[in-house]
Amino acid sequence: xxxxxxxxxxxxxxxxxxxxxxxxxxxxxxxxxxxxxxxxxxxxxxxxxxxxxxxxxxxxxxxxxxxxxxxxxxxxxxxxxxxxxxxxxxxxxxxxxxxxxxxxxxxxxxxxxxxxxxxxxxxxxxxxxxxxxxxxxxxxxxxxxxxxxxxxxxxxxxxxxxxxxxxxxxxxxxxxxxxxxxxxxxxxxxxxxxxxxxxxxxxxxxxxxxxxxxxxxxxxxxxxxxxxxxxxxxxxxxxxxxxxxxxxxxxxxxxxxxxxxxxxxxxxxxxxxxxxxxxxxxxxxxxxxxxx
Amino acid sequence: xxxxxxxxxxxxxxxxxxxxxxxxxxxxxxxxxxxxxxxxxxxxxxxxxxxxxxxxxxxxxxxxxxxxxxxxxxxxxxxxxxxxxxxxxxxxxxxxxxxxxxxxxxxxxxxxxxxxxxxxxxxxxxxxxxxxxxxxxxxxxxxxxxxxxxxxxxxxxxxxxxxxxxxxxxxxxxxxxxxxxxxxxxxxxxxxxxxxxxxxxxxxxxxxxxxxxxxxxxxxxxxxxxxxxxxxxxxxxxxxxxxxxxxxxxxxxxxxxxxxxxxxxxxxxxxxxxxxxxxxxxxxxxxxxxxxxxx
Numbered sequence: 001x002x003x004x005x006x007x008x009x010x011x012x013x014x015x016x017x018x019x020x021x022x023x024x025x026x027x028x029x030x031x032x033x034x035x036x037x038x039x040x041x042x043x044x045x046x047x048x049x050x051x052x053x054x055x056x057x058x059x060x061x062x063x064x065x066x067x068x069x070x071x072x073x074x075x076x077x078x079x080x081x082x083x084x085x086x087x088x089x090x091x092x093x094x095x096x097x098x099x100x101x102x103x104x105x106x107x108x109x110x111x112x113x114x115x116x117x118x119x120x121x122x123x124x125x126x127x128x129x130x131x132x133x134x135x136x137x138x139x140x141x142x143x144x145x146x147x148x149x150x151x152x153x154x155x156x157x158x159x160x161x162x163x164x165x166x167x168x169x170x171x172x173x174x175x176x177x178x179x180x181x182x183x184x185x186x187x188x189x190x191x192x193x194x195x196x197x198x199x200x201x202x203x204x205x206x207x208x209x210x211x212x213x214x215x216x217x218x219x220x221x222x223x224x225x226x227x228x229x230x231x232x233x234x235x236x237x238x239x240x241x242x243x244x245x246x247x248x249x250x251x252x253x254x255x256x257x258x259x260x261x262x263x264x265x266x267x268x269x270x271x272x273x274x275x276x277x278x279x280x281x282x283x284x285x286x287x288x289x290x291x292x
Numbered sequence: 293x294x295x296x297x298x299x300x301x302x303x304x305x306x307x308x309x310x311x312x313x314x315x316x317x318x319x320x321x322x323x324x325x326x327x328x329x330x331x332x333x334x335x336x337x338x339x340x341x342x343x344x345x346x347x348x349x350x351x352x353x354x355x356x357x358x359x360x361x362x363x364x365x366x367x368x369x370x371x372x373x374x375x376x377x378x379x380x381x382x383x384x385x386x387x388x389x390x391x392x393x394x395x396x397x398x399x400x401x402x403x404x405x406x407x408x409x410x411x412x413x414x415x416x417x418x419x420x421x422x423x424x425x426x427x428x429x430x431x432x433x434x435x436x437x438x439x440x441x442x443x444x445x446x447x448x449x450x451x452x453x454x455x456x457x458x459x460x461x462x463x464x465x466x467x468x469x470x471x472x473x474x475x476x477x478x479x480x481x482x483x484x485x486x487x488x489x490x491x492x493x494x495x496x497x498x499x500x501x502x503x504x505x506x507x508x509x510x511x512x513x514x515x516x517x518x519x520x521x522x523x524x525x526x527x528x529x530x531x532x533x534x535x536x537x538x539x540x541x542x543x544x545x546x547x548x549x550x551x552x553x554x555x556x557x558x559x560x561x562x563x564x565x566x567x568x569x570x571x572x573x574x575x576x577x578x579x580x581x582x583x584x585x586x587x
Contacts (some may be wrong), residue, residue: 001341018380023396024482025394025478025482026482026486028395030567032397034383034384034387037386038384039384041407042452043409046424047421049421049424091319092327092330092477095323095330096331099323100327102314103323109575112571113567113568113570114336117567118566120514121339121517122569123520125540125556126338126517129342130338132553139341140333140339140340163334164334164338167334190313223410225415225417226414227523228520232544245417246416257423257424257429264414264420267417268413272416275405275408
C-alpha cells in the first residue's frame with residue numbers, strides 16, 4: 001500500500017504545516033483521494049453548476065423572480081409550514097425522547113424503532129397514506145369534517161406531512177443528550193429543596209437547549225426541502241398550498257430554467273445557513289457544556 | 293400499540309416509587325400516554341393505512357396490481373437503479389470512513405460537513421442541478437447528446453439522482469463507530485506482520501460488519517424509495533423510466549387506488565424489514581451500530 005500522500009511533502013518544508021499526523025496505518029492517500037474525487041464528481045460539481053447558473057441570473061433578475069407573487073407565496077408557505085412543523089416536532093420530539101430514555105414501559109423498544117419510520121418509509125408512500133387518512137372521507141378526515149376542520153388539500157395538510165418527516169430528527173438528536181444527563185445534578189437540586197418542576201426547568205432543560213435547537217434546525221432544513229409526502233396532501237393550489245419545491249418542478253416543466261434556479265438557490269442558501277447554525281451550535285455545546 | 297414479549301425487563305431507572313429524580317407515577321403515565329398517542333397518530337396510523345388500502349379490494353385485487361407490465365417494468369428499473377447506486381455509495385462510504393475515522397488530518401471537519409451536504413439539499417434541488425448539468429440546455433448535455441449519450445430522462449440520470457440523495461448513508465453509519473473503535477486493533481495486526489489489505493479485511497471489516505449491513509440496507513431502502521429527485525430527471529415514461537415510487541404516483545393520480553397502495557405496500561414492507569433488522573442488531577449486538585444515527 002502506498003505511504004503518505006504526495007502533499008505531505010509540501011508540509012515538510014513548512015514543518016509546522018502537515019496535512020496528516022503520522023500514523024502506522026496504510027491507505028490514507030488512496031482512501032482520501034477516492035473520497036475527494038467521488039465527492040467532487042457527485043456533489044460539488046453539480047452544486048457548482050447551480051451556483052454558476054444562479055450567478056448568471058444576476059441580482060436584479062433574482063429580485064424580479066423572488067418578487068413574483070406566486071414565487072413569494074410559495075416561499076412563504078414553505079418557510080412558514082416548515083417552521084411550524086419543526087416547532088411541533090421539537091416539542092413532541094423532546095417529550096418522546098424523554099419518555100423513551102427515562103421511563104420503562106411495555107413495548108418501549110418497538111416504539112423506539114417506530115421513530116425511525118419516516119426515515120425509512122419512501123416519501124411518496126407516506127404522502128398517499130396521509131392523503132387517504134386526512135381526506136374528508138378518510139379515517140381522520142371524516143372525524144374532523146363535522147367540526148368544520150379540513151386538513152387534506154389545505155396548508156394544514158402540508159404541516160401534518162412535514163411533522164411526519166421531521167419527527168425522527170428531533171427525537172434522535174435529543175435521545176443521547178438526555179441519556180447523558182448526570183443524575184447527581186438532579187439529586188443535588190432535590191436535596192437543596194427544589195421542586196421537581198423547578199429542577200426540570202432550571203437544571204435539566206438548559207443543557208438540552210443546544211440539542212433542542214440543533215434538532216429544530218435539522219427538522220426545519222429537512223421539512224423545507226420535502227416534496228414527496230407533501231404534494232399528495234397539499235392540494236397544490238397556487239398562492240394557498242403550493243410549496244417551493246413543487247414550484248421548482250413546475251418552472252422546470254415550463255422550461256423556465258432561470259425561475260427554477262432562482263427558487264432552488266433560495267432553498268439551497270437556507271439549507272447552507274441551517275448547516276452553519278448546526279455547526280456553530282455544536283461548537284458552542286462542546287466549548288461551554290463539554291459535550292456535543 | 294403492540295406489546296413486546298419481554299415486559300420491561302431492565303429495572304426502571306427511577307425505581308418503582310419514582311424517587312427524587314423522576315416524576316410521580318401519575319405524571320409519568322400521562323407523559324407516556326401523550327407521547328404514545330402522538331406517535332400512534334402520526335407514525336403508526338399512516339403505515340396501517342397503506343396496508344388497509346392495499347387490501348381493500350381483497351387479495352386477488354392486490355395480486356393483480358403486479359400483473360400490469362408497466363408495474364413489472366417499474367420494479368425491474370427500481371431494482372436495477374438500487375443495484376447500481378448502492379454499491380457505488382458502499383465503496384465511497386468505506387473509503388471515506390477509513391480516511392476520516394482512522395487518521396487525523398487537516399480539514400477533516402470540513403470534509404465531514406461536505407459528506408453530510410446531500411442530507412440538507414432538497415431532493416428536488418438535487419434533481420434540478422442534474423438537469424442544469426446534463427439537460428438539453430445544460431452545461432454538458434449538448435456535448436453528451438452529440439455523442440449519443442442521454443442522461444436526463446434516461447437511466448444514467450435516475451442513477452445519478454439516486455446516488456446523490458443516498459450519498460452519505462453508509463459513510464454516516466460507519467464513521468462514528470470506526471472513530472469509537474480507534475486504531476489499536478489495526479496497529480496490532482500490522483505489528484504482527486499483516487499486510488494493509490488483510491488488516492482491513494480481517495480486522496476492520498469484522499468490527500464494523502453490522503453497521504455496514506445496516507448502512508447498506510438503509511441506503512437501499514432510500515434508493516428504492518427516492519421520489520423527488522428521481523421525478524425531476526426521469527420524465528416518467530411509462531414502462532421505461534418509471535421507478536416504483538413514480539408508478540405509485542401515476543396510479544394514485546389515475547384514482548387506481550388499490551394498485552397504487554399495493555405497490556406502495558411493497559416499499560412500506562421494505563422499510564419495515566429495514567427497521568426490524570436494525571432493532572434486531574441493536575438488541576442482539578449492543579453497540580454494533582453507532583448510536584444516534586438520525587441524520
